[in-house]
Amino acid sequence: MTADGPISTSAGHIFNLFREQRVQTRRELIALTGLARSTVTQRVDALLAAGFLREEGVNESAIGRRPKRLVPDYEPKTILAADLGATHGRLAVLDGSGRILAETAVESRIDNGPVEVLGRTVGHWKELLHQADRSAGSVCGLGLGVPGPVDVTTGRLTQPPIMPGWDAYPIRDFLANYFDAAVFVENDANLMALGESLQVYPQLPSLLFVKVATGIGAGLVLDGRIYDGFDGGAGDIGHAKVSAAEGKRCNCGAEGCLAAVSSGAALARQLAAKGHSAGSSRDVVRLVQEGNGDAISATRDAGRVLGEVLATSVSLLNPAALVLGGDMALTYEHFLTGVREVLYSRTQPLAIRRLHVGTSQLGDQAGIVGAAVLVREQVFSAAAVDRALAVAPQVPRQQPARLTAASDT
Amino acid sequence: MTADGPISTSAGHIFNLFREQRVQTRRELIALTGLARSTVTQRVDALLAAGFLREEGVNESAIGRRPKRLVPDYEPKTILAADLGATHGRLAVLDGSGRILAETAVESRIDNGPVEVLGRTVGHWKELLHQADRSAGSVCGLGLGVPGPVDVTTGRLTQPPIMPGWDAYPIRDFLANYFDAAVFVENDANLMALGESLQVYPQLPSLLFVKVATGIGAGLVLDGRIYDGFDGGAGDIGHAKVSAAEGKRCNCGAEGCLAAVSSGAALARQLAAKGHSAGSSRDVVRLVQEGNGDAISATRDAGRVLGEVLATSVSLLNPAALVLGGDMALTYEHFLTGVREVLYSRTQPLAIRRLHVGTSQLGDQAGIVGAAVLVREQVFSAAAVDRALAVAPQVPRQQPARLTAASDT
Numbered sequence: 001m002t003a004d005g006p007i008s009t010s011a012g013h014i015f016n017l018f019r020e021q022r023v024q025t026r027r028e029l030i031a032l033t034g035l036a037r038s039t040v041t042q043r044v045d046a047l048l049a050a051g052f053l054r055e056e057g058v059n060e061s062a063i064g065r066r067p068k069r070l071v072p073d074y075e076p077k078t079i080l081a082a083d084l085g086a087t088h089g090r091l092a093v094l095d096g097s098g099r100i101l102a103e104t105a106v107e108s109r110i111d112n113g114p115v116e117v118l119g120r121t122v123g124h125w126k127e128l129l130h131q132a133d134r135s136a137g138s139v140c141g142l143g144l145g146v147p148g149p150v151d152v153t154t155g156r157l158t159q160p161p162i163m164p165g166w167d168a169y170p171i172r173d174f175l176a177n178y179f180d181a182a183v184f185v186e187n188d189a190n191l192m193a194l195g196e197s198l199q200v201y202p203q204l205p206s207l208l209f210v211k212v213a214t215g216i217g218a219g220l221v222l223d224g225r226i227y228d229g230f231d232g233g234a235g236d237i238g239h240a241k242v243s244a245a246e247g248k249r250c251n252c253g254a255e256g257c258l259a260a261v262s263s264g265a266a267l268a269r270q271l272a273a274k275g276h277s278a279g280s281s282r283d284v285v286r287l288v289q290e291g292n293g294d295a296i297s298a299t300r301d302a303g304r305v306l307g308e309v310l311a312t313s314v315s316l317l318n319p320a321a322l323v324l325g326g327d328m329a330l331t332y333e334h335f336l337t338g339v340r341e342v343l344y345s346r347t348q349p350l351a352i353r354r355l356h357v358g359t360s361q362l363g364d365q366a367g368i369v370g371a372a373v374l375v376r377e378q379v380f381s382a383a384a385v386d387r388a389l390a391v392a393p394q395v396p397r398q399q400p401a402r403l404t405a406a407s408d409t
Numbered sequence: 410m411t412a413d414g415p416i417s418t419s420a421g422h423i424f425n426l427f428r429e430q431r432v433q434t435r436r437e438l439i440a441l442t443g444l445a446r447s448t449v450t451q452r453v454d455a456l457l458a459a460g461f462l463r464e465e466g467v468n469e470s471a472i473g474r475r476p477k478r479l480v481p482d483y484e485p486k487t488i489l490a491a492d493l494g495a496t497h498g499r500l501a502v503l504d505g506s507g508r509i510l511a512e513t514a515v516e517s518r519i520d521n522g523p524v525e526v527l528g529r530t531v532g533h534w535k536e537l538l539h540q541a542d543r544s545a546g547s548v549c550g551l552g553l554g555v556p557g558p559v560d561v562t563t564g565r566l567t568q569p570p571i572m573p574g575w576d577a578y579p580i581r582d583f584l585a586n587y588f589d590a591a592v593f594v595e596n597d598a599n600l601m602a603l604g605e606s607l608q609v610y611p612q613l614p615s616l617l618f619v620k621v622a623t624g625i626g627a628g629l630v631l632d633g634r635i636y637d638g639f640d641g642g643a644g645d646i647g648h649a650k651v652s653a654a655e656g657k658r659c660n661c662g663a664e665g666c667l668a669a670v671s672s673g674a675a676l677a678r679q680l681a682a683k684g685h686s687a688g689s690s691r692d693v694v695r696l697v698q699e700g701n702g703d704a705i706s707a708t709r710d711a712g713r714v715l716g717e718v719l720a721t722s723v724s725l726l727n728p729a730a731l732v733l734g735g736d737m738a739l740t741y742e743h744f745l746t747g748v749r750e751v752l753y754s755r756t757q758p759l760a761i762r763r764l765h766v767g768t769s770q771l772g773d774q775a776g777i778v779g780a781a782v783l784v785r786e787q788v789f790s791a792a793a794v795d796r797a798l799a800v801a802p803q804v805p806r807q808q809p810a811r812l813t814a815a816s817d818t
Contacts, residue, residue, distance in 0.1 A: 009418065009443045011799055034418045034448035134811060149759055159759055218725065229633070229727025233759040237447045240721045241755045243652050252757065260800060312649045316627065318638025348661065350558055350642040364651045 009035055011043040011389050012181055015052050018070055019380060025067040025119045043069065051076070052380075067184060072380070079375045080125050080179070083188055083367025084117060084146050086110050086214035087164055091121065092368040093128040098199075098376055100373040101132035101373030104370065110147060113165035114174065122178045136281045139181045141379045143371030144171065145188035147215060149233045152259075153184040158232055161239075161252040162215055182384075186372050189235055189325075190226045193219030193362065195282055195370030196323050200361045204320035208313060210359070211236070211336070212306065213326035215251070216258060220317070226374070237262065237309050244305045258309050264327050270298055281327040288331040299331050303338020310339060311346035318351050325360035338390050375398040418444055420452040420798050421791030424461050427479055428789060430771035433794030434476040455798050460485070461789075481789070484548040487541075488784045489534050489588070490538065492597055492776025493526060493555050495571055496689060497517050500530065501777040502537040505549060507608075507785055510541035512777065519556060522574035524584065531587045547617020548590045550788045552579065554597035556624060558642045564594040567641055570648075570669040572623055591793075593783050597776050598644055598734075599635045602628030604779030606733050610772045613729035617722060618769070621672045621715065622690045622735035622746070625667060626659070629726070635783070646714065646718050647672065653714045667718050670710040674734050674783070680708055690736040697740040708740050719748060720755035727760050734769035 014029065022138060023029045029040055047070075054073040074096030082091045087110075090104035097394040104124060107140060120182070121144075122228035130135060148160025155172045157233055172183045186194075192301075193209035209219040216238035220227040227233055239252050239260035241354060250257035260266055264281020271278040273286060274294055278284055321344075328335045336359055344352060359367050378384055423438065434439045438449055454463040454478075457683060483505030491500045496519075501512035515531060517526060530553075557569025563583045575726040581592045592764060594602075602618035607630075610616060618628040625647035629636040637643055647668035648661050659666035660674070669675055673690020680687040680696060687693055695705035723731060724800050731752075737744045745768055753761060769775050787793055 013811050034444055036443060036445040039443035061696065143683070159755075159757075164426070164608070170813075204639075221629070221723075222636070227726075228727040229760075230613075231727055231763060232757050233727035233757070234725065235725070236760060238726050238756055239757050254757075306625075309721060312646070312718060313725050315645050315649050316629075316725065317636075318640055318642035318645070320639040327410050346665075348568075348642070348645055348648050350640050350661075351638075351645060354640060 002344050007034065007360075009039065010382060010386050011046050011256060012385030013070065013388075014040075014043050015047050015380070015385045018053060019072045023181040024069045024071075026070070027067055031214040040407055047385075050263065050389055052385060052388075070398045077373045077379075078129070078134045080129075080136040080139055080142045080181075081368040081371035081375070082121050082142075083191065083371060084108060084121070085163045085188065085367075086147055087282075089121070089122045090364060090368055091128060092372070093125070093132045094368075096376065096379075098369070098372045099371075100365075100368075102128040103365075104128060105364070106129075110163050110166075114171065118171065118174050122175070126178075136179055136207070139179050141181050141375035142183045143191070143368075143373050143375040144183065144185045144213060144365045145191040146185060147188050147213075147217065149231070149236060150185050150187050150190075150227055151213075151232045152186060152226075153185065155183055155357065157185075167315070180389045182379060183374075184371075184378055186226065186371070186374060187219065187228075187232070187235065188215065189217035189219035190221075190228065191370030191374060192325050192362070192366035193235075193323075193370070194226050194373050195362050195366045195368075196215070196325070196360055197221035198224060198373050199369055201321055201356070204356065205322060206317070206319040207321040208310075208317060208319045209323045209325055209366075210310065211326035212262065212328035214263065216263050218307070218313070219275050220319075236304070237313065238310045242305050242308055244308075258306065262306045265296075267298050267302055267328075270333060271295055283375050285327050285330045288334055295300060296331075296334050299328070299334045300338040302328075303335040305338075306335075307342025308346065311343050314343065314347055314355065317353065318344060321356040321358075323356075323358060323360055325363075325366055329359040329363075418442065419446065419795050420455050421794030421796075423452050423779040424456050424481070424789070424794045425464060425791050429479045432704075433480075435476045435479070436476050449754065452729055456794075459798055461794060461797075466805070467483040480756050485547060486788075487538070487543045487547040487611070488781045488788075489548055489551045489590075490777040490780035490784070491530050491534070491551075491553050492600065492780060493517060493530070493553065494597065494776075495520055497531070497596075499773060500533045500537060501781070502534070502541045502543060503777075503781045504746070505669065505785065505788075507781045508617050509774075509777070509781075510543065510779075512774075513537060519572050519575075523578040523580065527580065527583050527761035531584070533589075545588055548588050550650060550690075550784035551584060551588060551592045552600070552777075552784040553584075553594045554776045555594065556626065558645060559594050559596050559599075559637075560593060561593070561639045562590055566594075583636055591784075591788060593780075593782060593787055595635065595780070596626065596628065596637075596641070598626035598628035598782060598815040599630075599637065600628070600779030601734050601771070602630045602644075602732075602779070603635050603782050604771050604775045604777075605734070605769055606630035606632060606730075607782050608778055609713050610730055610765070613730040613765070615726070616732060617719075617726060617728045617788050618717070618729040618732045618734055618775075619719065620735035621671065621673060621733065622736035623672065625672050625715070629728075646722065649718045650718055651714050653717075667715065671715045676704075676707055676711055676737075680704055694736050694739045697743055705740075705743050708737070708743045709747040711737075712744040712749075713751045714747075715744075716748040716751025717755065720752050723752065723756055723760050723764065728764065730765040730767075732765075732767060732769055734772075735773055738772075 028407040039176040056069045077096030079094040089108040155164045158164045188209040197207040204382040218235035245260040248260040465478040486505030488503040498517040599618040608617040627644035648666040650665045653670040657669040659669040676693045677687040
């Protein structure tokens with residue numbers, strides 16, 4: 001891990017020592033790192049000039065002035081977040097620390113294609129910025145969650161099964177017309193996993209998040225980072241093959257997929273065929289909450305089938321937490337109970353003895369919270385801060401060398 | 410990741426900058442890090458005194474002396490490695506860089522319990538040290554692979570299904586009676602994954618290794634590190650449930666496990682029931698290599714069933730490589746062909762379009778190579794070097810501060 005990291009004495013790294021509250025003053029920084037005083041002065045000045053740090057309260061006491069504290073300056077920076085599902089979305093404006101300033105939920109069909117969906121998203125963001133009294137110029141980063149596999153290096157989707165028109169669409173270029181800030185696109189389940197892991201279970205080293213709404217997707221966070229896989233395809237368990245789906249056609253074109261029996265869309269079709277009014281995963285949730293016997297029974301069965309795939313997943317990964325989210329997590333405990341039933345009967349004791357199993361604590365906000373966390377971690381990473389400083393207006397040059405004691409550690 | 414890492418200007422971190430060949434001289438170190446000259450002098454002196462670095466060739470040229478190069482001093486350090494399988498083991502003595510100096514393969518039944526197995530292991534190591542002309546005092550670390558789940562923080566096994574007597578046995582305490590060096594115990598498939606990943610596919614970010622011998626286990630390496638899981642149980646796919654094993658009793662006590670149909674032991678039982686002379690996975694391999702039709706057909710079927718579990722695993726993880734090892738990888742391509750057949754038919758294109766699928770290149774040596782790599786990465790990590798220096802004899806104190814120019818960067 002050390003091999004490719006940024007040099008750990010760069011300004012960006014120093015910023016992160018302040019961010020993680022490992023140091024609060026220049027003096028503590030010198031003591032902790034052994035850096036030359038001149039180096040510290042130069043890098044801290046650059047961070048102050050670029051607005052990453054600000055100085056706080058000179059403490060004037062009877063015994064003299066105490067050194068000024070340096071703190072990260074998040075508040076003026078704005079993050080835009082969007083969690084776009086298959087049929088509905090949620091958008092928010094947050095400050096740099098991740099505090100939600102304004103948010104809204106909208107009906108939005110992802111299959112309307114990128115131009116319409118992104119155009120509306122920009123419109124909503126502008127309205128929310130206005131509500132939050134923030135300027136477009138204050139935006140430091142945009143985070144976008146989508147229900148498909150993403151190549152995070154390009155910010156483009158890769159062969160998404162339920163998102164016609166989005167394959168390889170240049171999302172960043174589209175948004176660059178409206179905001180001058182970095183754009184991070186991620187799979188929605190990955191973002192939910194990140195939000196849940198960092199905000200709800202920061203003490204746990206690994207978390208597998210399973211989103212069941214119109215489709216089924218999973219996100220994996222290991223040591224506080226999204227695990228994307230080699231092609232951004234990690235977590236794509238919706239098309240794992242299960243015997244209960246044998247011969248059943250899935251939206252992806254194949255047969256036998258988990259999503260063909262356990263997704264909200266599959267359940268809606270199944271209930272509609274029995275004469276119930278169900279067109280979407282939300283309708284299924286409504287029916288379950290109304291106490292509809294067919295809906296409850298079908299939901300429980302769907303949970304059991306998902307449990308088969310999760311038993312194999314948990315055996316393979318031995319994660320610390322398994323969190324269920326998306327609409328189907330709102331079916332009281334019916335869906336989760338089906339999952340547990342099969343999960344516990346098909347795993348070895350070691351894999352589950354300390355496994356936390358539950359539904360999402362962040363609920364509907366998991367996606368936008370995760371998007372904001374992702375933006376924050378990226379925009380304030382050592383490498384990103386170093387890049388930002390490289391293009392920032394130059395700070396005044398250092399004074400010429402002067403004589404002083406050498407042991408400035 | 411930055412939050413909990415060692416302070417990146419510690420002696421251990423500096424050692425790793427030399428180890429990764431990012432710097433070669435004190436001057437380059439100062440230029441790269443911005444550290445004060447006095448700090449660099451102090452830390453490099455400590456590393457030289459403790460034998461982590463040595464100075465190399467002063468280059469006397471016409472235009473004057475060039476600064477001495479500093480290089481990691483691996484050669485005098487010795488690593489002991491053992492890969493203990495269910496029925497046979499392999500042991501080796503390596504130098505600190507991972508070069509094999511002496512090795513041997515032995516018959517060794519893991520179910521004879523820790524006292525007998527570890528006692529014999531120590532005996533073999535002593536013999537190999539003698540062969541390699543190394544002293545026990547030169548041993549810097551021991552790496553031990555075992556066919557069960559390991560709590561790597563304690564170096565003890567956790568409820569291993571096929572290792573009676575080993576549950577929670579204090580392996581480190583036993584070995585401390587013979588060698589004064591750190592002991593690292595790991596699951597054997599994890600070590601094979603590490604060896605294959607770092608020695609054969611260093612350019613790939615993730616690798617799933619599946620060992621099929623007497624039993625079935627998997628190891629996962631992400632970004633050059635073993636992923637162990639929350640309780641050391643990651644990779645335990647041998648007891649994933651498959652429909653082909655329905656009603657079949659597994660060694661673990663449960664029914665329907667993958668290992669009950671696809672392991673070498675299961676194949677041997679199946680072939681013995683048909684009158685063939687087969688008592689172990691090696692016998693199955695022999696029969697296949699002899700062209701026995703029943704053995705080939707059963708092996709292919711077993712590969713297909715394993716392929717079901719691996720299809721779900723690959724969908725979940727989207728790894729860069731899937732490597733098959735253990736005895737069953739030696740059945741020419743029969744086992745792997747069965748795996749591929751089902752794997753490719755049950756995954757989405759994205760998960761497999763760039764997936765490397767093959768058999769282990771390190772073969773029988775995968776385990777000991779992985780053990781040596783693990784020891785090397787641990788013993789020479791920044792944190793371990795810092796710990797070693799903290800207990801090393803103190804180097805002479807720094808000179809008192811003297812006057813010099815401040816901009817010593």
